[in-house]
Amino acid sequence: MKAAVCYAYDQPLSVEEVRLDPPQRGEVRVRIAAVAVCHSDVHRIRGDWKGRLPIVMGHEAAGVVELVGQGVRGVQVGDRVAVSLLRSCGRCAQCLSGAPHLCEGEFAIGRESRLHTMDDVDLLHGLNTAAFAEAVVVDQSQVVRVPDALPLDRAALLACGILTGVGAVINTARVRPGANVVVIGTGGVGLNAIQGAVIAGANQIVALDILEHKLATAREFGATATINAAGEDAAERVRGLTGGRGADHVLVTVGSTQAIAQGLSLLRAGGTLTIVGLPQRDALAQFSPYDLVARGQRIQGSFMGSGRLAIDVPWLADLYLQGRLKIDELITGRYSLDQINAAIESMERGEALRNVIVF
Ligand SMILES: [Zn+2]
Ligand SMILES: [Zn+2]
Missing domain, CATH: 3.90.180.10 (Medium-chain alcohol dehydrogenases, catalytic domain)
Known part of the structure; x- marks a missing residue:
């Protein structure tokens, strides 16, 4: 063979x-x-x-x-x-x-x-x-x-x-009906996370990327709003879409530590950041443990959904x-x-x- x-x-x-x-x-x-x-x-x-x-x-x-x-x-x-x-x-x-x-x-x-x-x-x-x-x-x-x-x-x-994207939302993040969800990155896994949020019955499903044609595809997969991070203030848009509170869930589907930091800036107090995309093996991300405690937030990884x-x-x-x-x-x-x-x-x-x- x-x-x-x-x-x-x-x-x-x-x-x-x-x-x-x-x-x-x-x-x-x-x-x-x-x-x-x-x-x-x-x-x-x-x-x-x-x-x-x-x-x-x-x-x-x-x-x-x-x-x-x-x-x-x-x-x-x-x-x-x-x-x-x-x-x-x-x-x-x-x-x-x-x-x-x-x-x-x-x-x-x-x-x-x-x-x-x-x-x-x-x-x-x-x-x-x-x-x-x-x-x-x-x-x-x-x-x-x-x-x-x-x-x-x-x-x-x-x-x-598909399992990696949909499973991150359903199995790992356990998104509830009515939750506001942000998905960073709209490649294959990101689009499947968006589909997962639709299946979960999420309220706002916000897709974030830097290429317009990818954001158009994200809307076809069920995103209710899109943000072009190259030109828009993502944190302000997400606050505007969530009554000023921020997202219940952010899923980071790109392997970038900057995207993780950005994801935390979009999260409400008590919200959960789920990392799905794999950064380089030796990459280190920065975040404020103080903010994490004071705002009662969680960061978790999702392997294979x-x-x-x-x-x-x-x-x-x-x-x-x-x-x-x-x-x-x-x-x-x-x-x-x-x-x-x-x-x-x-x-x-x-x-x-x-x-x-x-x-
Ligand atoms: Zn694979
Ligand atoms: Zn076993």
Whole structure:
């Protein structure tokens, strides 16, 4: 089978024949139908996060189960599934307390590779997955069945980009009906946070960005007001929209420490700032602990929308089929695996919300 391998940073991926072992105990092999190019893939491929090579990235995928290892329950050969980087053991303290996205369990893939070059060099499973390939072997907890009516290129987006944005609002921030919400950044995750705020029944849903065409898209996704931070005083606008109080929730979906500081300036007393976008690993943000205490505010991080795949993916799939969740509009371009470098470059130029590799 073919995979797109990263051998060196700043070089195009090499699309070539590789060898994939059969699934071991608790693992499944999925024939990939579609895999989206996510910013996390690009960061790793370009060396922003360093780490070992060679690696096969790709973690936002969907396909059909073609082999199951011993002890696999819940999925069968022929099932259509979304594939996620999230994996959970179901037995550790995090899993048992309802936070499987923070699972502390151990998994064979990671210590060992199921993926090798034809010269027998082990390839790393990028983000536990390695889905820039015609097939993957992953832990059974990483796959979840999707409805027959849901096309697999749409299903691919559910278990990462959409879950990260919608889940940050619903699972992590627990936005209540009537809350006033500000979303900073209107890329893929930001638009999904806006959709999440609509689903939560928020009152004001204020999108903040610096590009007019992105703010127009934010309105299509449900923003009730937009602020162009390049020319407007964001704090004054947000106060004007919230009876002078500030936002109940601010979600920062861009990986910028300045955006975090700006987010705090938009928050009401007692409000919550949720950080969703990943800044550089060594970045430090500044804030006033005094203000935080005096105003009773909270800052929290949201990893993968605090997602629980078995609950959230079927729910999001149903929302799409009911016409209450936009996915089609998130897909900018479709590419073959051989065109993967073009798909990545288009994303880096800022042209795409999501480019999807289809097989
Ligand atoms: Zn992703
Ligand atoms: Zn666990």
